[in-house]
Amino acid sequence: MKLPMCSISIKYVFIVFGFLLNFAGYAQEEKAGASAQELADKLANPVASLISVPLQNNLNYGIGPFNGSKYTINIQPVVPFKLSDNLNLITRYILPVVDQRDITGENTHEFGLSDATVTAFFAPKTKGLIFGFGPAFLVPTATEKVLGTEKFGIGPSVLVMHQGKGLSVGFLANQIWSVAGKEERADVNSFYTQIFLSHSYKSGASLGVNAEITQNWEANTTMISLNPSVGGITKFGDQIVQFSIQPLIPIVGPHESRPDWGLRAVVAFVFPGS
Numbered sequence: 001m002k003l004p005m006c007s008i009s010i011k012y013v014f015i016v017f018g019f020l021l022n023f024a025g026y027a028q029e030e031k032a033g034a035s036a037q038e039l040a041d042k043l044a045n046p047v048a049s050l051i052s053v054p055l056q057n058n059l060n061y062g063i064g065p066f067n068g069s070k071y072t073i074n075i076q077p078v079v080p081f082k083l084s085d086n087l088n089l090i091t092r093y094i095l096p097v098v099d100q101r102d103i104t105g106e107n108t109h110e111f112g113l114s115d116a117t118v119t120a121f122f123a124p125k126t127k128g129l130i131f132g133f134g135p136a137f138l139v140p141t142a143t144e145k146v147l148g149t150e151k152f153g154i155g156p157s158v159l160v161m162h163q164g165k166g167l168s169v170g171f172l173a174n175q176i177w178s179v180a181g182k183e184e185r186a187d188v189n190s191f192y193t194q195i196f197l198s199h200s201y202k203s204g205a206s207l208g209v210n211a212e213i214t215q216n217w218e219a220n221t222t223m224i225s226l227n228p229s230v231g232g233i234t235k236f237g238d239q240i241v242q243f244s245i246q247p248l249i250p251i252v253g254p255h256e257s258r259p260d261w262g263l264r265a266v267v268a269f270v271f272p273g274s
Contacts, residue, residue: 036204062260112143151181204233
């Protein structure tokens, strides 16, 4: 049954819109409105020295020949380490939990972990032009065969961006090749990039857009989506939370995996004093 997934997602969207109505309250509590904007700018910077735990909820419908649906929650903690006065190591983890129906066949259902991605950016402290570089790892954590690659992979990652007060623009990218795993499974040779632009306001609200491109060199397939976003910052007691909602607009993709439409909602728990 698809109804439970749809009902949960609709409920979640209403909750996120409720957060959007609350961000003004957070701005009023802050005597210096710019502090909320500064925090929003830091969260737009993938290599900012800031601990956060985003929960990225993705819902896609109309996938493949059986008109399947897929819900993925990406648990994405970001943990920085200070290596020196001028160099930070920013570690980013992505652990997907997947619930999909009618993807591998009619009336099929798979639920469990997919493969994790771990990225480590070495980020020199700079102003204006910001960059980071380091390794990216694919870790075979999938609990079901169809949800993962059963391969361990590694490759380079890079981030280049420009940031001024209220404006962030740049891209991040990685290329991963499989180096170990089950021989009977297809090799991994995949490139991913995200190009992003966002503008923040004194209240902590933000508007933005990003394009995500995934190239599977082994299968010779390309996936491109365009994702506008609106977000804000609020508080639950002493806990600072950033939230955003994004329609996922598919542009290019193979018929067997390209959805007709999608929606993303993100809630990020922020620890600015860490």
